[in-house]
Amino acid sequence: MLDFTYAVSTKVLFGKNKIERLDQEVEKYARSILLVYGSESIKKSGLYTTVTSLLDKADIKYVELSKVPPNPRIENVREGIRLCKEQGLEFLLAVGGGSVIDCAKTIAAGLYFDGDPWEMFLHGDSVIKDALPIGTILTIAATGSEMNGNAVISNLSTEQKLAIHHDVLRPRFSILDPTYTFTVPPNQTAVGIVDIMSHVFEQYFSPTADAYVQDRLAEAMLKTCIYYGPLALKEPMNYEARAQLMWTSSLALNGLLGYGKVTDWATHGIEHAVSAAYDVTHGVGLAILTPWWMEYVLSNETVEKFATYGRNVWNLSEKNNQIAAKKAIGKTREFFKSLKMPTTLRDVGIKQEKLNSMAKQAVFLGNLGKVKKLGEQDILAILQNAF
Numbered sequence: 001m002l003d004f005t006y007a008v009s010t011k012v013l014f015g016k017n018k019i020e021r022l023d024q025e026v027e028k029y030a031r032s033i034l035l036v037y038g039s040e041s042i043k044k045s046g047l048y049t050t051v052t053s054l055l056d057k058a059d060i061k062y063v064e065l066s067k068v069p070p071n072p073r074i075e076n077v078r079e080g081i082r083l084c085k086e087q088g089l090e091f092l093l094a095v096g097g098g099s100v101i102d103c104a105k106t107i108a109a110g111l112y113f114d115g116d117p118w119e120m121f122l123h124g125d126s127v128i129k130d131a132l133p134i135g136t137i138l139t140i141a142a143t144g145s146e147m148n149g150n151a152v153i154s155n156l157s158t159e160q161k162l163a164i165h166h167d168v169l170r171p172r173f174s175i176l177d178p179t180y181t182f183t184v185p186p187n188q189t190a191v192g193i194v195d196i197m198s199h200v201f202e203q204y205f206s207p208t209a210d211a212y213v214q215d216r217l218a219e220a221m222l223k224t225c226i227y228y229g230p231l232a233l234k235e236p237m238n239y240e241a242r243a244q245l246m247w248t249s250s251l252a253l254n255g256l257l258g259y260g261k262v263t264d265w266a267t268h269g270i271e272h273a274v275s276a277a278y279d280v281t282h283g284v285g286l287a288i289l290t291p292w293w294m295e296y297v298l299s300n301e302t303v304e305k306f307a308t309y310g311r312n313v314w315n316l317s318e319k320n321n322q323i324a325a326k327k328a329i330g331k332t333r334e335f336f337k338s339l340k341m342p343t344t345l346r347d348v349g350i351k352q353e354k355l356n357s358m359a360k361q362a363v364f365l366g367n368l369g370k371v372k373k374l375g376e377q378d379i380l381a382i383l384q385n386a387f
Helices: 018-027 047-057 074-087 098-110 118-123 186-204 212-234 239-252 266-278 282-297 303-313 321-338 352-362 376-386
Strands: 011-014 032-037 061-065 091-096 134-138 150-155 160-165 173-176
Touching: 011 018, 011 239, 018 047, 018 134, 018 173, 032 047, 032 074, 032 098, 047 091, 061 074, 074 098, 074 150, 091 098, 098 118, 098 134, 098 150, 098 160, 118 150, 118 160, 150 266, 160 266, 173 239, 186 212, 186 239, 186 266, 186 282, 212 239, 212 303, 266 282, 266 352, 266 376, 282 321, 282 376, 303 321, 352 376
Parallel strands: 011 173, 032 061, 032 091, 091 134, 134 173
Antiparallel strands: 150 160
């Protein structure tokens, strides 16, 4: 196991009616906030009224930034920074999923950055010095952004989708009420399941051999998604299924699985290039690309890990490593397909002539991957296989 420093600073309020603590938590940090959310769904569900009523009751001023899209744009960030500066806002409350939370995080950091916020993504994490405090109310189990310091933003003008990472971006508190996910549509629930599993895969498949406890935790999270994911789709108001997925989403990317080992993240890097060019839903892109990445990096060096994955997660009894590994990859693809995820890039409208530019964009900041180093030609091969 490698050396690491692990600090999880987010206070998690998990369970039914935890929203009742909202005003108490916000008052610890500010009296004026930017309320960030996406679609009208939180108004239809009644969550918007609940949130604003609690803020009004506590006499907390709030200014709204709404209509944040599934792949949040740098334009949304710029608008949020403008509002915070003009209104003197001191806190950001993100109500929604990972896209809304990532937008809020970037606004929070951008307020302390001397320049256009997109430059933070180009110059790297070292330019992030501070951020306004953030709180979240989660409405979909997927990205884990409610409990980490990561944020991903798209720039459509440059066809780029890049990430920043810093501990100052970790939310101060996150309210996780599984009942808020009861009304999430089936396709979004399925996308969230893929997203959670992909986060686990990126940390599970690693060149670090000695990470026993991290690997067993990862396998448990994958099995949780495989068991409870279809149940949540079949029974949308099954509290236990929604709760298990919501907590797994947070644990999958709060550092628990990745510290003490080298992690990969190549599939995410490739998917970011795809969704930056075509605005594909993140989980959909991951569902397509993950099995193709697995097939591409399968080798004599990696076969044992893939075979272990097959035996421990999919309960395969096959003793031959090569056969077990290939069956495990097939099981992964079949599971995503059972969630009604597309299996090829052409299924989501991507044009073959765009593959070269997406491969080039994927390595904009350098080669990808740790399980196998992937250069532009490697990524192009994966995209071509996935087409």
